[in-house]
Amino acid sequence: MPQTPQPLPPFPAKPQPLPDFPGYTTLDKEVRIDRLPVEGTLPEWLSGTLIRNGPAKFEVGDYRLTHWFNGIGMLHAYSFGEGQVSYANKYPRTTAYDLAVNKGQLYGKQFGIDPCEELFGRHFAAYSPNISDNTNVNLTRLANRFFAFNEQPLNMEFDPRTLDTVGELTFEDQIVGELSTPHPHFDFERRAMLNYTTAMRDKTVYHVHYTPEDTLRQTRLATIETGEDPRYMHSFAVTENYVVLVEIPVVIDRERFLEPGNPFVECFSWQPERGTRFLVVDKREGRVVRTFEGPAFFAFHHINAAEVGSDLLIDIAVTETPYESVLGLAPSEDQFDLQAYGYAARRFALSLSGASNTARTVDLADAGVEMPRINYRAHNGKPYRYAYGLGHSLRSLRAMNRLLKLDVVAGTHKAWHEKGSFPSEAVFVARPGATEEDDGVVLSGVLDAKSGTSFLLVLDAASFEELGRARVPHHIPNDFHGVFFNDLPRLGG
Numbered sequence: 001m002p003q004t005p006q007p008l009p010p011f012p013a014k015p016q017p018l019p020d021f022p023g024y025t026t027l028d029k030e031v032r033i034d035r036l037p038v039e040g041t042l043p044e045w046l047s048g049t050l051i052r053n054g055p056a057k058f059e060v061g062d063y064r065l066t067h068w069f070n071g072i073g074m075l076h077a078y079s080f081g082e083g084q085v086s087y088a089n090k091y092p093r094t095t096a097y098d099l100a101v102n103k104g105q106l107y108g109k110q111f112g113i114d115p116c117e118e119l120f121g122r123h124f125a126a127y128s129p130n131i132s133d134n135t136n137v138n139l140t141r142l143a144n145r146f147f148a149f150n151e152q153p154l155n156m157e158f159d160p161r162t163l164d165t166v167g168e169l170t171f172e173d174q175i176v177g178e179l180s181t182p183h184p185h186f187d188f189e190r191r192a193m194l195n196y197t198t199a200m201r202d203k204t205v206y207h208v209h210y211t212p213e214d215t216l217r218q219t220r221l222a223t224i225e226t227g228e229d230p231r232y233m234h235s236f237a238v239t240e241n242y243v244v245l246v247e248i249p250v251v252i253d254r255e256r257f258l259e260p261g262n263p264f265v266e267c268f269s270w271q272p273e274r275g276t277r278f279l280v281v282d283k284r285e286g287r288v289v290r291t292f293e294g295p296a297f298f299a300f301h302h303i304n305a306a307e308v309g310s311d312l313l314i315d316i317a318v319t320e321t322p323y324e325s326v327l328g329l330a331p332s333e334d335q336f337d338l339q340a341y342g343y344a345a346r347r348f349a350l351s352l353s354g355a356s357n358t359a360r361t362v363d364l365a366d367a368g369v370e371m372p373r374i375n376y377r378a379h380n381g382k383p384y385r386y387a388y389g390l391g392h393s394l395r396s397l398r399a400m401n402r403l404l405k406l407d408v409v410a411g412t413h414k415a416w417h418e419k420g421s422f423p424s425e426a427v428f429v430a431r432p433g434a435t436e437e438d439d440g441v442v443l444s445g446v447l448d449a450k451s452g453t454s455f456l457l458v459l460d461a462a463s464f465e466e467l468g469r470a471r472v473p474h475h476i477p478n479d480f481h482g483v484f485f486n487d488l489p490r491l492g493g
C-alpha cells in the first residue's frame with residue numbers, strides 16, 4: 001500500500017533546556033566505594049551485582065540539553081554480598097562522551113532534539129554519522145561479554161568489574177539495519193537472546209533474530225516486510241511459540257530517518273487513524289501467522305505475554321496521552337505532570353483460534369506502571385501474577401515518585417512512597433530456591449531530591465515493605481534500565 005505523506009506534528013514546538021532538578025543534573029564524579037552505609041538489614045542471600053545504565057551528563061560544552069534521552073550515558077554497579085553493598089560508576093569512554101566533554105559537541109543520531117542544529121545549523125549533520133555510540137539505555141551479557149546499547153544496532157562492551165570501556169562489539173553475521181530495541185528477550189528454550197532489527201533502506205523489513213547464549217552470532221528467525229513505513233517499537237513480546245511485534249501508530253519517515261543528523265522524534269509522526277497492529281510470528285515457522293488490529297495508543301514497554309488456551313495475551317504499559325508529550329519529555333511544568341500521562345497496564349487478548357482479527361482489551365489493575373519488570377526467569381512468556389514498576393501520585397509535577405507492585409490477577413496494587421523521593425525502575429531478584437512468584441526483593445535506585453543524594457532501596461517483594469537502604473554519596477540522575485547478575489560477586493569485597 002503506498003504511503004500518503006502525512007504532515008509531521010508540531011513537535012518539538014520550542015525546545016527548552018532541561019529543568020533544574022537533581023534528576024537532570026550532571027554527575028561528574030566517578031567513584032568506587034567498597035561499603036556503602038546500610039540502614040536496615042539486607043538479606044544474607046542477596047548476592048550479585050546490579051548494573052544500571054542511563055543519562056548522567058546533560059551539558060555539551062556550555063549548552064544545556066533539551067531532552068532527557070540525549071544525556072551522555074553512565075554505568076552504575078551495585079554489588080551485594082554478606083549484607084553489604086559496594087558501588088561504582090563510570091562513563092563509558094565513547095566517541096559521544098569524548099566529543100561532549102572535550103569539544104562540546106553531540107555525536108551521531110540523537111533521540112530527542114538536536115541542540116547542535118540550533119547552535120551550528122545544518123553543519124552538524126554534515127559530519128555526523130547516522131548512529132550514536134552513546135549507548136545509554138540498557139545492557140546485557142552474552143558469551144560472557146557485557147555490553148550496553150541504545151535503540152540502534154550498536155553495542156559498547158565494558159568490563160563488569162571495573163566498568164572500563166572495552167570498545168564497540170560487533171556480532172558475527174550482524175544483521176544490517178537502522179533501528180533495534182534496547183529490550184532483547186532471553187529465550188530459555190532456545191538458550192538464546194531474541195531481538196529484532198528494523199532495516200529501512202529500500203523498504204521496511206523487520207528482521208527477528210536470535211543469538212545463542214554462548215556465541216555472538218546473529219541468526220535470522222523471520223524476515224517481515226510490511227509494505228509500509230516502519231513503526232517505532234521500543235520493545236516486543238515473546239511467548240513459548242510466538243514473537244509478537246506491536247506496531248503502534250508512531251510512523252517513522254524513512255527518508256528523514258536515513259538522513260544523518262535528524263533526531264528520532266523529528267522523523268516520527270502520530271497517525272492514530274492507523275490504529276495498532278499486532279504481528280504474530282511463529283518461532284518455528286519463522287513467519288507471520290496472524291495479524292490483529294487494536295486501538296491507537298503509545299507505549300515504550302511490554303510487561304509480559306502468555307499463551308492461555310487459544311489466546312495470546314499481550315500485556316503492555318500503555319498511555320493515551322498525546323504522544324508528543326511523552327516522547328518530548330519537554331520540561332514545561334505541565335508536561336512533567338505524569339499523572340496526565342495516564343499509564344495503564346493493559347492486556348490485549350488475541351484469539352488464535354477465532355476468526356476475529358480484533359484484539360480484546362482489558363485493564364489489569366487499578367493502577368498503571370511505567371518501566372515494568374516481572375519475575376522474568378520464572379514467568380516471562382508465561383502466566384504471571386505480579387508486575388513491578390513506577391507510578392505517580394496526584395501531586396507529583398516532576399517525575400514518577402512511587403514504586404508499585406501490581407497484582408494482575410486480583411487487579412490491585414501496593415505502593416512504596418517517600419515524600420520528595422523519586423525511584424528508578426524496580427528490578428526483581430528472586431531468593432535462591434524460591435517457589436513463590438514474589439519470593440525475593442525489589443531493588444530501585446531512589447533519588448532523594450531533598451538531600452540531593454541517592455540510595456539503593458531494597459524492598460521485600462512479597463510485602464512491598466522496606467528491608468534496607470544503602471546511601472550513595474551523590475545524586476544519581478534519572479536513569480533507564482538495569483540488569484541483576486547473580487553470579488557477579490561484590491566488587492572490592
Ligand code: CO
Pocket residue numbers: 182183234300301480481
Ligand atoms: Co526501555
